Amino acid sequence: MFLRLCLLRSFRTCWTGKVNYSSVPDELTFFKNDMIVCWHREPKFPYDCSKPLPEMQPESKSVLKVTTNEAYKLFNKEEPRPIIAEEMAKMTYTTKHIWFPRARDKKKMRMEPDRPYL
Incomplete structure (x- = not known):
């Protein structure tokens, strides 16, 4: 007690001891x-000081977190080869010609052997 x-x-x-005229x-x-x-x-809050609720973005039903458009942008992005060659040449202190391989080395001529047992 x-x-x-x-x-x-x-x-x-x-x-x-403030005076309250409310019922x-x-x-x-x-x-x-x-x-x-x-x-x-609950205290009254003026409407002028309030902010709108953030808009909810629709969630996809996919398990993946990355959309297909974002994936295409990541994997289809190609830098021009001369820029890459210049950067590699500066990094390794070489000329740019080393970083452009010759096309004739890539395409080897396919010749049929004269004798089948070779």
């Missing part, structure tokens, strides 16, 4: 057994 009175006095000292109380306090329950009304 003594504890309840001390708590009630502490609540009363903290409570400011709805600012706070509601009641005691039940050894428990004190307080309810405070």
Whole structure:
């Protein structure tokens, strides 16, 4: 009992004596057994200070996190070969001609052997 009175006095000292002309109380306090329950009304928030809710982007039903368009952009992106050759030449202190292989080396001539057992 003594504890309840001390708590009630502490609540009363903290409570400011402002004048309230509203029929709805600012706070509601009641005691039940050894428990004190307080309810405070939600403060009013001006509409001018509010922001709109962010728009939700539609989620795809795909298991993949990357869309097909993004994947095509990643894998179909080709840098021009001269730029790559110049960068490699600067990195290795060589001429650019090393980084352009000759086409004749790629395309070997296919000759039929004279003798089938060779």
